[in-house]
Amino acid sequence: MRAAGLVLLVLVGALFFYSSAELPPTGDPGSPPATHVSPRYIEAAYKETGTINLVTAVLADYRGYDTLGETVVIFTAGIAAILILAGLAERREEP
Amino acid sequence: MRRPFGSVVLDAAVRVLVPALMLYAVYVLAHGHYSPGGGFQAGAVLAVAMVLVPLVQGPRSKWGLGRRAAVILAGLGTLVFPGLGLLALLWGGNVLDYGALPFGLEGAAGRALATMLVETGVALAVMGVFVIFFELFETGEI
Amino acid sequence: MAPDGLIGHLNYWAIALLFLLGLYGMTVLNNLVKKLMSMNIMQVSIIMFYLNLAQKAGGTFPVLLPGELHPEAAAYVNPLPHALMLTAIVVSLATTGVALALLMRIYRRYGTLEENDILRRMAGR
Numbered sequence: 362m363r364a365a366g367l368v369l370l371v372l373v374g375a376l377f378f379y380s381s382a383e384l385p386p387t388g389d390p391g392s393p394p395a396t397h398v399s400p401r402y403i404e405a406a407y408k409e410t411g412t413i414n415l416v417t418a419v420l421a422d423y424r425g426y427d428t429l430g431e432t433v434v435i436f437t438a439g440i441a442a443i444l445i446l447a448g449l450a451e452r453r454e455e456p
Numbered sequence: 457m458r459r460p461f462g463s464v465v466l467d468a469a470v471r472v473l474v475p476a477l478m479l480y481a482v483y484v485l486a487h488g489h490y491s492p493g494g495g496f497q498a499g500a501v502l503a504v505a506m507v508l509v510p511l512v513q514g515p516r517s518k519w520g521l522g523r524r525a526a527v528i529l530a531g532l533g534t535l536v537f538p539g540l541g542l543l544a545l546l547w548g549g550n551v552l553d554y555g556a557l558p559f560g561l562e563g564a565a566g567r568a569l570a571t572m573l574v575e576t577g578v579a580l581a582v583m584g585v586f587v588i589f590f591e592l593f594e595t596g597e598i
Numbered sequence: 599m600a601p602d603g604l605i606g607h608l609n610y611w612a613i614a615l616l617f618l619l620g621l622y623g624m625t626v627l628n629n630l631v632k633k634l635m636s637m638n639i640m641q642v643s644i645i646m647f648y649l650n651l652a653q654k655a656g657g658t659f660p661v662l663l664p665g666e667l668h669p670e671a672a673a674y675v676n677p678l679p680h681a682l683m684l685t686a687i688v689v690s691l692a693t694t695g696v697a698l699a700l701l702m703r704i705y706r707r708y709g710t711l712e713e714n715d716i717l718r719r720m721a722g723r
């Protein structure tokens with residue numbers, strides 16, 4: 362088990378180190394994440410949403426669906442935890 | 457917590473901390489437009505304010521949310537987001553198009569107000585779920 | 599100036615090491631709580647990976663400076679990964695909470711959190 366885990370680790374690590382050469386260097390202003398959609402967010406966010414904090418503008422306005430789903434996810438997690446643990450406390454009270 | 461682990465020092469410290477925490481949570485929420493902050497962070501701070509007193513004073517403390525209230529608050533907070541999003545349909549916008557909501561403000565200011573409401577709902581939801589987890593894990597302790 | 603060559607990729611290697619640490623914990627360790635902690639370490643490494651992609655040399659944090667009405671994209675770091683990772687942090691809270699609840703349930707049933715013992719008890723039942 363431990364040996365298999367270590368082999369998997371080495372394989373995944375080799376994959377990472379091999380593929381990291383293709384990633385843009387840290388802080389490159391011309392990298393793909395910095396050139397496609399984010400300039401629009403930075404330049405137009407205040408005009409379009411009235412919010413100075415760009416992260417809030419993206420989070421709640423441009424990407425509202427993401428945050429909507431995510432709020433539902435945490436609510437679901439709370440309900441799921443309640444359902445998983447339902448009855449656990451009562452059962453312990455028994456002598 | 458079956459039994460409190462508080463002492464005089466902890467008790468006094470909590471009495472000072474909790475109002476400051478609640479004020480700070482509201483600040484983080486309301487200032488989320490202008491500085492790092494927002495609904496998630498405010499919800500976490502608010503949850504700490506709710507959880508700290510029962511943690512120190514034990515289950516007999518008068519402060520804090522019960523599990524039922526926490527579930528209701530979390531549900532209401534979760535409903536704010538899709539509620540606002542669907543309300544926009546009534547005034548001819550797309551779903552989650554806050555600009556269509558009739559706040560009587562200029563487009564961008566209305567969107568900022570709607571963002572604020574949404575963040576409030578998210579803060580409530582996060583606080584509720586934190587308190588739910590706390591309540592569960594304290595009463596069902598291993 | 600963005601660093602290039604090896605220096606520009608050092609962050610990725612450190613993040614990969616963190617991810618591998620979490621992967622090692624999840625595959626090799628025997629205690630379920632330790633597995634959960636390893637999963638959280640993996641999540642943190644993913645979050646750091648995205649935040650690293652958001653960086654721009656010479657960019658400041660993604661809150662507009664006072665009076666800046668026509669911002670340049672090069673002056674601020676990319677806000678999109680920050681927003682996405684805010685979501686990811688809260689989702690990791692949710693998964694951790696549900697996982698802890700499941701662990702409590704498992705401990706109640708089998709009296710242990712060691713994977714070997716649980717498997718043995720399941721087989722012996």
